[in-house]
Amino acid sequence: MSRPSSPEGRATSSSPAADQVSAGNALWADIRALLPNTKKDLKLDFSEKVEESVISLLQQAGDLLYGAGSLCSGGTRETCLQVSEIIIDYSWEKLNIGTWRDVDKDWRRVYSYGCLFKVLCMCSEQGTIADTIRVCDMGLLMGASILDNILVRIINVLQKHLTYGKRSAEEDTKESHRKKIRNDHTTVPSIKSEEVIPRLHCPSLEHFRENYMIPQKPVILEGIVDHWPCMKKWSLDYLRQIAGFRTVPVEVGSRYTDEEWSQKLMIVNDFIDQYIVNKNSIGYLAQHQLFDQVIGRKYIRLYSPQESENLYPHETQILHTTSQVDVEDPDLVKFPKFERAAFQACILTPGQVLFIPVKYWHYVRSLDVSFSVSFWWS
Template sequence: MSEASLSDNVLATGSLSEELRALLPQTKEGLKLDFSEKIERSVVVLLYQAKELFYEEKKKECLKISEIIRDYSWEKLNTGTWRDVDKEWRRVYSYGCLLKALCMCLKTDDIAEAIRVCDMGLLMGASILGNILVKVVSVLQKHLQHGKRPSEARIEELSKKKTKSDHTLAPAVKFGTAVPLLHCPSLEFFRKNHLVPQKPVILEGIANHWPCMKKWSLDYIQEIAGCRTVPVEIGSKYTDEEWSQSLMTVNEFINKYIVNKNDIGYLAQHQLFDQVLGRKYIQLYSPQESESLYPHETQLLHNTSQVDVENPNLIRFPKFTEASYQSCILNPGQILFIPVKYWHYVRALDISFSVSFWWS
């Protein structure tokens, strides 16, 4: 490393440390660690030790203890079912993540890993110190030197791979079954004619002003969020044996997986399905068609059909041919209203992004 780059590195580290310290109480007494008796005394002692070491600038020792705190609380988070995990242990985990991330940031090379640690605290922990982990990540992202974004050739490669994997590029939408389309209806008209009677409709022209309609692309998503750790569902159907959930960065997901959700199911809420990038083919079945869709009998999957919509086994599921449906190809800028308990089948036709809103 040259003398000039070394100097820049030191300045960047110093600036980063100052910005992070500004997010914290100025004194160790100001950093309150209040936990109930549900947290073992030995763990509380470790938390206080880590806090003392951090304010004494003994980052190496603080890092070691914060890792012990994270490892121990992680075991608590993964013992039994999630609903039985006490929020106090989630807070302990978040404090462990916070202290570890702060200690790691003495070295600029560790910024990406520090963001990953903070994201784990946000995903698995609980809010602490006014949701400080969100603020820490915001500061870290400003100082992170982004890795190489996907080249145009890589995006084209993913697009070709996606096209090849589909049965057809654009399934035909039969006359008489198409979901109706409205351009900029009034709220009252939408409520009276679609929300209350629970009738699907495509809304057009009401999302044109959204910034995402002009900004979103693979390139943009990786630039602003490529380093962030997120939960990902891997597989085309919830019912497939290989279906799984995993935590990975957005970059890892884009580089490894281009997947479709090909099963058919329903939600217990109304949904606005907003198409931002690319196209999706969608089939909608009313709740009255439930019997013909052969829902799984288990409580966990009772809202998921056993039928492969585009390649149905009519020997096992003969009534499926009787099920009437509406369909559409949803284009960028269009919003599909899916009423509560409407069965919906979704298949991406291109590399695409959608945003969903649910309400009861």
């Protein structure tokens, strides 16, 4: 179909600003279609633990959303944004008083509604989509599910409207420099034949269960995840594209016992830029584990539960499943029995799956930029 022409016969085209407005209108239309038809369907009903003043603010935000005025108008949007931020700030305080298990679910729902109303204001004013996704993620991480998981559905819409620009040459240079630094400092340990973890190609479930799971023997399984799409798709660029603007909880530090170890909420892009974390402490879990290697290589050591005394677990209840020993640079004066602790080892490569039996101590160190997927079961 040809473009309409101007009176002078020249083809007309919309300006970048007009295109932006059009894209913003399309986004708002897609988001608005996810909302309940009426304010009553918002289900703003809460227990007596939520103060009347807070419920009044929620009702006010609902009125602004479903009232005669358009949320796209400046005054209505600004008022709704202010109300939603008050709801978020107040409920945030409730979420952070005392222990998490004691937080009433209604306050988590209040927080999610505050995030929802703020997101709607941001979408209606054509705000930055990345910032809007972050607000949704905060509602998902700290709040409770509302309106059939509407925040998840909004993120799905936002991601479709998100444009992914290519990294600049400067960013590519920085990434290459970071990789070189990591590779220059990576040593690949040698593994003695008596320490090698056995390998098994595509065993039947019965064979695996009878020969490895029940007797609790570690084994590397090969050929069982070759069909996974991630084995061909995953890369740093791919993860940036599908989740680069998502907010996730991240453990920062090389091991749980370090003083600088911490947990924080980060955007995936920032995590990739700032950290490639090697969690190289040694500990165990009270569940069976399948450790699936997807990208890069990892050096792994396994110690059986019978070696626990030689591994010097921390005496505190919180860290009693973590060893005090630096596995690859042990202080044998302080931990003399560690020298006689027997272990099995492997260098796990993409496509391999390591079965770690329950209560087996495991030490993991990345040899490359590395991603793994773990499954636990009792």
